[in-house]
Amino acid sequence: MTHRSILLTTLLALASLATSARAHFVWLERDASGATAAFFGEWANGIRETEEGYLKLIAAPKAFTADGNQLAVTRANDRLPIAAESAAGDVRLANLYLSEKGKSLTHYQAKLGRTETAAKFALELVPTATDSNHFTLLLNGAPLPKADVTLFTSSGWNRTFKTDAAGKVSIETPWPGQAVLEVAHVEKTPGEHEGRAYETIRHVFTLTFIAPAKAG
Numbered sequence: 001m002t003h004r005s006i007l008l009t010t011l012l013a014l015a016s017l018a019t020s021a022r023a024h025f026v027w028l029e030r031d032a033s034g035a036t037a038a039f040f041g042e043w044a045n046g047i048r049e050t051e052e053g054y055l056k057l058i059a060a061p062k063a064f065t066a067d068g069n070q071l072a073v074t075r076a077n078d079r080l081p082i083a084a085e086s087a088a089g090d091v092r093l094a095n096l097y098l099s100e101k102g103k104s105l106t107h108y109q110a111k112l113g114r115t116e117t118a119a120k121f122a123l124e125l126v127p128t129a130t131d132s133n134h135f136t137l138l139l140n141g142a143p144l145p146k147a148d149v150t151l152f153t154s155s156g157w158n159r160t161f162k163t164d165a166a167g168k169v170s171i172e173t174p175w176p177g178q179a180v181l182e183v184a185h186v187e188k189t190p191g192e193h194e195g196r197a198y199e200t201i202r203h204v205f206t207l208t209f210i211a212p213a214k215a216g
Contacts, residue, residue: 024049026058027180027206028082028093028112037079038063038093038110043152043180050078058108063093066116090116098193104186105198109205123185123203125149125169131209134170139185139203143167147183153211154178173211181207 023042030036040055041047049055055078063071063082066089073093074081084091090113097106109121114131123144125135137144144167150160154177163169173179187201 024054025182025184025204025206026061026093026095026108026110027182028091028110028208029178030084030091030112034085036082036084036091036112037076038073038082039079043182044158048078051075052077055080057097058095059097061093061095063091065092066090089113092120094121096193098196098198103198104200104202105191105193106202106204109203110208111206112208114207114209121205122187122201123183123205125181125183125205125207133173135168135181137163137167137169137183139187144185147185149181149183152180152182174214176211176213179209179211181209 024040026038026040027043028036028038038058038061040049040058058080061073061080063073063084065071071091072083082091082093090111093110095108097108107122109123111121111124114127117127117129119126119138119141123139125137128134128136137147137149145163145165147163148160149163149169149171150158151171152158153173153175155175157175159172161169161171171181182205184202184204187203189201190197190199192198
């Protein structure tokens with residue numbers, strides 16, 4: 001292979017990596033045994049990245065509890081286990097990612113549970129009451145209007161909702177089971193991360209919860 005071919009292959013790989021980072025998101029899950037973990041991929045397409053693939057982009061995750069206590073995060077092949085067995089309330093995980101040639105810092109922000117009604121992330125869907133399907137989308141504490149909020153369900157039913165002029169949105173969960181809400185927003189705020197400059201911040205927030213069965 002020539003030097004030019006090697007360079008082209010490398011550039012294509014980097015472009016693919018950046019594209020995948022934009023399309024993917026981080027979400028949290030708790031299984032029947034109570035084990036909690038973070039995943040990176042595409043919920044709708046059943047993609048869960050591995051350490052051999054793009055999971056390595058989530059290189060410095062930080063998890064914490066409702067009261068701000070940090071939780072240990074380890075690495076497995078297709079997930080990031082979180083030591084949250086004794087954690088009360090919601091669990092959160094965040095990770096910053098800036099590609100080698102990127103100009104946008106991606107801020108992944110994932111939350112498990114709907115018990116808290118106060119925002120702790122820069123971008124967050126805040127339930128109006130515990131376990132409510134009514135939310136306010138906040139960006140740095142201010143309501144974010146006219147933003148898309150996509151619901152992914154374990155039944156395979158997906159739907160996109162939009163916040164109103166006051167940043168409020170109500171979602172429907174017709175079937176019981178695990179659900180993930182995802183919202184992304186680009187903030188035109190330049191800065192520096194680990195000595196490298198960026199021009200914008202791309203916030204990607206997810207909220208995982210269990211939708212209950214309908215009464216009656």
